[in-house]
Amino acid sequence: MGFDNEATYLRATHAGGVPGFHSQYDKALERVEAEFGETHPVYIDGKEVHASSTFADRSPSDTERVLGHFQQAGRDEAGRAVKAALRAFPDWAETDWRERVDIFRRGADLLSGQKFDLAALMSHENGKNRAEAMADVDEAIDLVRWYAHVMEEEAGFEQEMGRYLENERSRSLLKPYGVWGVISPFNFPLAIAAGMTTGAVLTGNTAVLKPASDTPFMAVRLYQALREAGLPDGVLNLVTGPGRSVGAAIVENPDVSGLIFTGSREVGLLSFRAFTGDFPKPVITELGGKNPVIVSEHADLGKAVPGVALGAFGYGGQKCSATSRVYVHRTLKEDFLQGLVEFTEGLRVGDPTDPDVYMGPLINEKAYRKYQAYVDLARQDGTVLVGGQALTEGPFGRGYFVAPTVVDGLPEDHRLLREELFVPFLDVAAVDSLEEGIARSNGSEYGLTAGIFTEDPEERVEYFRKVRAGVVYANREQGATTGAVIGTQPFVGWKHSGISGKGAGGLYYLLQFLQEQSQTYYV
Numbered sequence: 001m002g003f004d005n006e007a008t009y010l011r012a013t014h015a016g017g018v019p020g021f022h023s024q025y026d027k028a029l030e031r032v033e034a035e036f037g038e039t040h041p042v043y044i045d046g047k048e049v050h051a052s053s054t055f056a057d058r059s060p061s062d063t064e065r066v067l068g069h070f071q072q073a074g075r076d077e078a079g080r081a082v083k084a085a086l087r088a089f090p091d092w093a094e095t096d097w098r099e100r101v102d103i104f105r106r107g108a109d110l111l112s113g114q115k116f117d118l119a120a121l122m123s124h125e126n127g128k129n130r131a132e133a134m135a136d137v138d139e140a141i142d143l144v145r146w147y148a149h150v151m152e153e154e155a156g157f158e159q160e161m162g163r164y165l166e167n168e169r170s171r172s173l174l175k176p177y178g179v180w181g182v183i184s185p186f187n188f189p190l191a192i193a194a195g196m197t198t199g200a201v202l203t204g205n206t207a208v209l210k211p212a213s214d215t216p217f218m219a220v221r222l223y224q225a226l227r228e229a230g231l232p233d234g235v236l237n238l239v240t241g242p243g244r245s246v247g248a249a250i251v252e253n254p255d256v257s258g259l260i261f262t263g264s265r266e267v268g269l270l271s272f273r274a275f276t277g278d279f280p281k282p283v284i285t286e287l288g289g290k291n292p293v294i295v296s297e298h299a300d301l302g303k304a305v306p307g308v309a310l311g312a313f314g315y316g317g318q319k320c321s322a323t324s325r326v327y328v329h330r331t332l333k334e335d336f337l338q339g340l341v342e343f344t345e346g347l348r349v350g351d352p353t354d355p356d357v358y359m360g361p362l363i364n365e366k367a368y369r370k371y372q373a374y375v376d377l378a379r380q381d382g383t384v385l386v387g388g389q390a391l392t393e394g395p396f397g398r399g400y401f402v403a404p405t406v407v408d409g410l411p412e413d414h415r416l417l418r419e420e421l422f423v424p425f426l427d428v429a430a431v432d433s434l435e436e437g438i439a440r441s442n443g444s445e446y447g448l449t450a451g452i453f454t455e456d457p458e459e460r461v462e463y464f465r466k467v468r469a470g471v472v473y474a475n476r477e478q479g480a481t482t483g484a485v486i487g488t489q490p491f492v493g494w495k496h497s498g499i500s501g502k503g504a505g506g507l508y509y510l511l512q513f514l515q516e517q518s519q520t521y522y523v
């Protein structure tokens with residue numbers, strides 16, 4: 001069986017099916033809204049478990065809207081979940097890989113069957129607009145199917161090896177490690193949780209999944225689909241609750257053999273140190289970015305303007321791949337900025353379940369306050385060209401809405417140009433050559449995504465040769481540095497953006513969850 005992307009929205013646009021997309025999404029909204037306010041358990045050893053307290057999952061569009069109540073699990077539940085995963089490991093590791101592949105394929109089909117409900121729920125839970133929420137759901141489905149496909153292509157990672165001696169028979173096998181901790185972020189609450197979980201569990205490990213506290217609902221839905229698909233008791237366990245208690249308890253548990261973490265650099269480094277402090281164990285961290293784009297003197301501004309704006313402001317800049325720095329050739333700067341400001345002013349901010357809205361709210365109050373502090377700093381040390389304010393009037397009053405913001409004139413080493421901000425904030429600077437643009441692009445501790453706009457193929461080649469980031473694009477109008485697709489653009493961070501050097505949705509991802517054993521006997 002091959003691999004096809006789910007591509008729901010793209011297919012709808014090609015087939016004239018956009019109105020149908022929206023009517024299905026509308027119906028799904030009604031269905032999911034009818035279930036708001038329920039209490040959800042965590043899942044340990046296949047059983048529903050209730051902790052001593054719960055927390056409310058509120059919509060960032062309207063903080064009075066409670067989507068559900070989730071368990072405030074702590075160290076006790078995390079410990080029980082690890083024990084359950086440890087008990088389930090021997091049988092699951094011995095389960096034929098083809099059976100594991102079948103279960104995950106069924107899981108992907110189950111997610112696909114409810115994708116409009118999942119997208120509608122996601123818009124409420126983390127504020128993604130309709131198309132972006134569906135892209136996240138599609139990516140989750142794609143990741144599960146892609147890893148199943150790779151497992152099959154690699155025939156379960158077993159091969160015969162050579163014979164040094166005539167009577168020698170040797171094989172190489174990749175085998176799972178044991179229990180993995182899977183810690184996921186809010187911004188791709190289904191895709192990243194699904195991808196990391198599949199990587200760990202499809203390869204024969206068992207796992208404890210801990211989602212971000214802002215997006216527990218998506219993880220519960222993922223768990224339920226994979227269970228319904230046939231995952232046995234204890235193979236996957238789900239605990240919700242604060243990172244500093246339940247997350248840290250997973251990281252610190254000596255029975256956890258591997259850790260996969262996607263999130264901020266700060267927490268990633270903390271977890272890395274805590275996890276490997278006493279014992280060398282596999283850790284995969286996928287961290288932040290400070291993603292640059294060059295608009296060369298040979299750029300087509302008709303592509304560069306939408307590409308940069310959509311890259312910077314898609315999901316309110318809350319993508320690890322968000323475009324955050326632009327190095328534009330001085331000769332084009334004025335025209336580029338004029339186009340960019342106009343385009344940005346045209347982006348509609350509002351309730352992300354509204355079909356005409358492009359940008360929903362920020363995820364939480366902390367992000368909202370950070371945005372305001374960054375804007376104050378930008379006004380002090382540079383020039384705000386567009387945006388720069390929180391939106392508080394009328395329907396905006398109960399959510400975390402802000403305006404997409406473009407800033408010019410910050411000094412080269414300013415902290416706003418070095419730190420990942422994770423809000424809709426784009427900085428522009430003029431450069432005099434491609435070399436300068438590349439040097440400034442590379443002058444970051446991060447190395448996740450990067451892009452260039454140029455119509456000159458030699459410039460493109462030169463750029464690809466020298467740019468130091470994991471995912472690089474030329475002339476991407478849909479988002480200068482964003483929107484990697486499973487099976488097409490493996491997603492990987494260099495430098496402080498990641499540790500493993502193997503991309504999610506790529507050919508080598510699964511290897512990270514496996515250890516080689518060579519088996520030799522003599523006849």
Ligand code: NAD
Binds near residue numbers: 186188242245420
């Ligand atoms: P975060 O670091 O705040 O949280 C990530 C996860 O870690 C959450 O589940 C959180 O509860 C948990 N956590 C918090 N403290 C912990 C602790 N002490 N021990 C263990 N776990 C703990 O990140 P976020 O705000 O949810 O996500 C945004 C970040 O994720 C950004 O930096 C973004 O760039 C990054 N990200 C990277 C990629 C990538 O592929 N490189 C993809 C998406 C997001």
